[in-house]
């Protein structure tokens with residue numbers, strides 16, 4: 094059988110030969126001792142792309158998010174965040190375990206936190222209730238199916254945060270997708286946020302790495318938090334070179350992933366057994382309509398036909414497009430789905 098068409102996540106991409114060459118050729122130093130020049134180039138480049146004063150390179154997006162929360166939130170306070178955010182579900186309760194901060198989850202119909210919903214979650218000033226330390230947003234929203242938050246919605250949340258005197262953190266693991274879908278720059282979407290986390294190991298196709306961008310004066314504190322969490326890396330230029338390569342070569346093509354997700358959705362439209370949700374970006378949710386189909390069983394049957402997807406609920410499947418799948422792969426996936434759901 095040919096290699097499977099892997100639609101489980103955009104994290105499954107493998108570094109291309111050219112990216113590996115860039116990694117092999119990277120100029121390196123000890124980034125914990127003093128500096129790694131390639132890592133520094135990536136940090137400066139990322140800060141510029143996001144319109145922030147500075148940035149730090151981290152091993153993962155979980156660590157950038159957790160470090161930002163640690164930086165913004167005092168122990169015994171609250172973080173206001175959309176109820177199905179990565180920070181809520183996929184960081185193993187790090188906000189509680191590491192920062193001693195309580196999550197204030199805000200339910201939304203579609204994963205898009207609005208200023209009105211966030212405002213309603215802010216408590217009255219009282220010595221009996223938690224104080225709020227920060228608001229966090231996610232763009233695109235992973236669990237909501239790669240849902241895009243419009244720039245104006247983020248702006249309104251930034252204005253609310255400023256009014257209350259607290260910072261806004263943006264989990265922009267897929268900000269590249271959001272910017273491409275909206276036809277704006279990442280800087281535009283990052284503008285209302287004090288800190289921004291981005292990933293290089295998803296749509297951009299690097300093997301490892303995230304950056305947290307922030308105002309220049311926050312560098313010292315965030316450097317310490319990263320070090321304390323074990324995120325200081327030595328010859329990290331090897332990894333930063335892959336991220337720089339990804340910014341140079343893979344950022345401009347990300348709309349292809351959105352077109353492929355749409356191709357998959359369009360190919361299933363009107364199917365009696367499966368209903369695709371309209372994808373904003375590269376994440377497609379598929380709802381199984383027949384009584385007898387379960388997501389777990391369909392995942393196994395598709396895998397047997399060389400198409401890997403994930404169950405995202407008892408009747409929901411998630412398929413994610415990325416650098417390593419092309420339109421022809423989507424057509425093969427469509428044929429496999431048609432076969433399984435005959």
Ligand SMILES: *Cc1c(COP(=O)(O)O)cnc(C)c1O
Nearest residue numbers: 153154155156179231235264266
């Ligand atoms: C993937 C992801 C992260 C970070 O994940 P890591 O695997 O730790 O890099 C953070 N936020 C969102 C929305 C994500 O999708």
